[in-house]
Each structure stands twice: as C-alpha cells, then as structure tokens.
Amino acid sequence: MNPTSEQVAHVLAGIGREDRARLLAALARRFGDIGLAEDVLQESLAAALETWPGTGVPRSPLAWLMTTARRKAIDVVRRDQVLAQKLARLRIETETSAPAAESVALASDGVGDERLAMLLGCCHPALREDERIALTLRFVAGLPTPEVARAFLVPVATMQQRIVRAKAKIRATGIPFAVPPEDELADRLPVVLRVVYLVYTEGYSRSSGPHHVRADLTSEAVHLARVLHRLLPTTAEVAGLLALLLLTDARRAARTDADGVPVPLPRQDRSRWDRTLAAEGLRLAEQAAGSRGAGTYTLQAAVAAVHTEAPSHADTDWTQILALYDLLLRLEPGPVVALNRAIAAGKALGPAEGLRLLDELSASAALARHRPYHVARAITLTELGRAEDARAAYARALDLEGNAAEETFIEHEMGRLPG
C-alpha cells in the first residue's frame, strides 16, 4: 500500500540537518554553484512530496533526492548557456560519472571532501567575515535562516538579505566550491578556523541579549571543528582548535549557575566539568603541541589544558600559563591577548604586579570599551583591598556592552564589596 502525503512529509522531515547539508555540499561541489545547488535540492524535495505517495518511498531516499537534484541541475545548465560555460570552466565532473558512486558516498557515515569544499567556499577570503560566518552557519551547519538571524541577533529579513547578497557575490565573483591543492589549503585554513572559532565564541559569551551561553552555537562550532579534524587529522592548528573548544566546552556546565549567571573560574565547581570531553581535549592539545605548524589555537589549547589539569584554582600552574601567554602575545599581538597575559601575570606574580600591568594597558581604546578589562581591574583591586576603586571599575564595566546575565554577575560582585 502506498504511503499517504502525511507519511511522505514525515519521512522528508526526518531527513536531518546533517544529511541535507551533505546533499547540498555534494551538489555545490558537483556544479560549483551554491545557488543552483540550493534551488535543485528544494525542487527535488518538492518532487518527492509529489511523487512518493504514488510510487512509494524509495529504499534510499537520500540517493533518490541526489539523483533527482543532479538531473534538474543538468537541465538548468543545458538551458542556460552562460551558466553552462561558467560551470564548464570550473572543471566540474562530467555527467558520465556513475550515480551509484554518489549514493554510496552519501549512504556511508563518512564525511567526504564535499563538506570541506563547502566550508572553504563559504569561508573564501573574497567574502567579508560576517558573510563567511553567516554562510557557514546556513550551509555547512545547515541552520535555517531564522536561526542564523537569531545567532547574530538581527532581524530575519536582514539575514536573508545578507545571505542572498553573499550568494550573488559568490556567483558574480566565481568563488569555487572545491578543495584546493595542499599548499593552497594550508593558506586558506586560518580563515576557516577563525570562522569556526567565532561561531564558538559567539555562542560561548553572547555579545548581547538575555543569555550568557547559546549552547546550540557552541555545539555547532564543536561539530564543525570535529568535521575539520576528521578531514585533516594531522594538521596541528585543526587539532589545536578542536582541543580548545572541547576543553572550554568541558567546563560549560560549571560556567553558569542555576539562574544562568556566570560563575568565575575560581569559584566553579570542578566536579561539574565533563571529564570525558576534557580527556579528549587534553589528548588533542598534546598532539597539537607536538606537531609542526602549531600556532595560536595550539597555544590557546595549551592554556586551557593547564587550567583543566589543575585540581583546583589555587593549584593552577600560573607560571606556565604566563609563559604560554608570552608566546601567544608574540605570535598574535593584540589587546585581548595582552589583557589575558596581564591577568595571568597577576596570578603568577601577585595582584600588585597584575594591577600595574593592567593599568599599563589603559591607553588601549579597544580595552577601554571591553567589559572584561574593567572586570579584571575590579577583581584585582578587590584583592588589593581597594573596595572603592573596585566599585568604580565594576561601574565602568556595567556601562559597556554585554549580555544581561553578565550584568547580574557584576551587580552581585559589587554587592559583595565591603562598605
């Protein structure tokens, strides 16, 4: 007996984000055009809804969708001469390659080159950074546009526009969706890693809004980092980034209290850390540190590893952390790294030295606007018994941009000050 429309709709709805993203990636890589891939995938889903009630649900729905979408794309290319020429120049595979190979590739659990091709296309240097992040979330993570909009805290229409314009730019500029040769891949990787890192940090500490952590964004980023690591298992910085994200994620449960207010590291209940994630992160951090090509993420992972290995905050090896930050500062000079180094120095060498270093950074316009800078000063001043100055620093922090949960935290801390 043939399925009803509702049953077919149910089957199609059951095709998860992952599989859709893989279909899209395979099509984009095949035809070198993400807009075309999106269109034909949509059409094939509509075709399934229409024909499967009559023919029954195919044994491999994904393979059916892929074959149907591919045929539709070939039709489009045949009708559109300009597009055909352009796609021909992109050196795509000819239509003589066996469809069976594609269905096998899709059926397997393995992640193929097409995901990497999609990621590289979405993170192409010719695109702006906000475009790269939006495209990666939309097409690699497969988040629907409204969710991407929510991640950026912009109206849905704004995000739709951004994505539409980015796709138009991809087509006009001829940005390829292909895995480049190894040396070029090495050059392109830092941009990709940065996009994944930004997705994580945006989820880790929301830049505004009511919540401190957006768990789905951080999970998305960890997932993307895992995909990259599976595809490039020996690349140091890829392992380093995954290690950093895992080690940070391992502490997630302890980072906020029951009301969602951030709990600073010294007061976190370490028994709530996820030891399995931590163990995996530590292993990867070590692998990265021992490999050639170690860079910023490897160093940051090493810092996270030192924290994770400490049985308590008091037992943390701050001297080692300071040494790592010295290296990181040389590699990546910048205000935030300098701030973190100053904080580590304060822990290793005492709050008086910490305050001295923090005050040295007061000329930085970027830090003057950076909430954590003032919070760090406030904490150090509290340690030095300077309650009034600490209060003033917390007040400066409150005036700056950040999320509401942080504000609650700062107000708590101000309340705990004597006098």
Next chain:
Amino acid sequence: MKYVLLLMGSTTEPECGDAEGPDPREFMAFDQEITQAGVVVDSFSLHGPETAVRVSQGPSGEPVVTSGPFAESREFVGGSYVIDVPTVDDAIAWAAKSPGSRFGWIEVRPLAEY
C-alpha cells in the same frame, strides 16, 4: 570567467615612479609569463596621473575639463589586464604574481557580462 586586474597605485607612496620604484623588466617578465599562459584577453598600460584629464558636467550641464594630477584622489590606475580563467582563485594567483601587487595593489573584479 573573465576578470579585470586593475593595477593601482597611490600618489602618496614615495617609490611610486621613482628610482626605487618597480623595475620595468619585472613587469615585462610578468607580461611574458601571463601571455604565454594564454589567459590574457586584453591589456593596457597608462601614462601617469599627471597626464590625466578629467571630464565632468558643471551645474548648468556644461562640460568641465580639469587637468591632472588631482589633489583629492590619491589612487590611480596604472594599467590593466583582462584575463579569462576558471575561478577567482586563479585571478588572485595571477594578481599576486604581478609586480603591481608589490609596489601598489591590484584590484580584481569580475567582468560583468550582459
């Protein structure tokens, strides 16, 4: 796909056009390489911005003709290649090879085909 490689310079750059500037032989070597690769559709070289004449329209629609160089615009186009290559990455690779990307910069833009 066709791309334009616009060789750009800045009038504030000290080496621009001077003795410390780019060696014409480097440009010739590059020209030979890119031509032999068979990707060049067209190319041209321009005389400096001091030879430029700007034509615009005045408030009553009358033509206004001004002689260069122009104090307010510090960027100028030195020359251009129109190339036909498969992807923007190929265009970027050629731009990176050109001596023009060292002494000034190169703007890569896709040719609009109507």
